[in-house]
Amino acid sequence: MTSLFDLADVTVTRGGRTILDRISLTLAPGERLALVGANGAGKTTLLRTLVGLETAATGQITAFGAVRRSEADFREVRIRAGFLFQDPDDQLFSPTVIEDVAFGPLNLGLSPAAAVARAEATLDSLGLAALAPRITHRLSGGEKRLVGLATVLAMAPQVLLLDEPTNALDERHRARLIEILAGLDLAMVIASHDRPFLEALATRALLLTDGRVAPANLDRQGH
Numbered sequence: 001m002t003s004l005f006d007l008a009d010v011t012v013t014r015g016g017r018t019i020l021d022r023i024s025l026t027l028a029p030g031e032r033l034a035l036v037g038a039n040g041a042g043k044t045t046l047l048r049t050l051v052g053l054e055t056a057a058t059g060q061i062t063a064f065g066a067v068r069r070s071e072a073d074f075r076e077v078r079i080r081a082g083f084l085f086q087d088p089d090d091q092l093f094s095p096t097v098i099e100d101v102a103f104g105p106l107n108l109g110l111s112p113a114a115a116v117a118r119a120e121a122t123l124d125s126l127g128l129a130a131l132a133p134r135i136t137h138r139l140s141g142g143e144k145r146l147v148g149l150a151t152v153l154a155m156a157p158q159v160l161l162l163d164e165p166t167n168a169l170d171e172r173h174r175a176r177l178i179e180i181l182a183g184l185d186l187a188m189v190i191a192s193h194d195r196p197f198l199e200a201l202a203t204r205a206l207l208l209t210d211g212r213v214a215p216a217n218l219d220r221q222g223h
Ligand SMILES: Nc1ncnc2c1ncn2[C@@H]1O[C@H](COP(=O)(O)OP(=O)(O)OP(=O)(O)O)[C@@H](O)[C@H]1O
Pocket: 014, 015, 019, 037, 038, 039, 040, 041, 042, 043, 044, 045, 046
């Protein structure tokens, strides 16, 4: 089967600084790829580059079987690759949870009734049905994280890109998140400093250092 993402010699610079330096990597269907590396190593930048939120100065990005260059190309990639942002407040902007989760499906062209039905089914599948009528900005951090994941999953993505998903989660929400992600039949790229979390989920790991990637062993790396 063809890969979901293929990066070939991708360089990303910012303000004259090279953040990603000729990165090549492949994400195969079913893989859960961990991205590890020190603060500022470029993990978030790499996730953003996969979906065209950063522009590659050199190299080629292939996603879902096609080379992606234009903003229109990447808009399509962003529909198929769900991005869970580091800060849930960047993900949630509707007054209530159900509206937030229905927003993506509505944007995909579903009717309002079908979008709400999709949102309800997604919340239900994550055990979050009780949160549907809640005011989004009054949720706890852990609840916001899980609802953020619901907004992404309601779009029926083919890949999940997760940026520090366990940040600021208590043990109960962290365990719940692991359980949910482990139960999804989806490829993932997971940027995280949470070693036990990555050990529980990842099938492979890459270490980012000085803008370069190298295979990493989750058992032995010290980050
Ligand atoms: N908007 C921006 N403008 C300028 N520099 C930025 C911007 N965003 C990030 N950077 C810089 O790019 C580098 C890579 O940042 P990035 O957030 O990708 O790292 P990271 O590995 O995700 O870090 P962390 O583990 O702290 O989340 C850092 O030096 C950071 O300061």
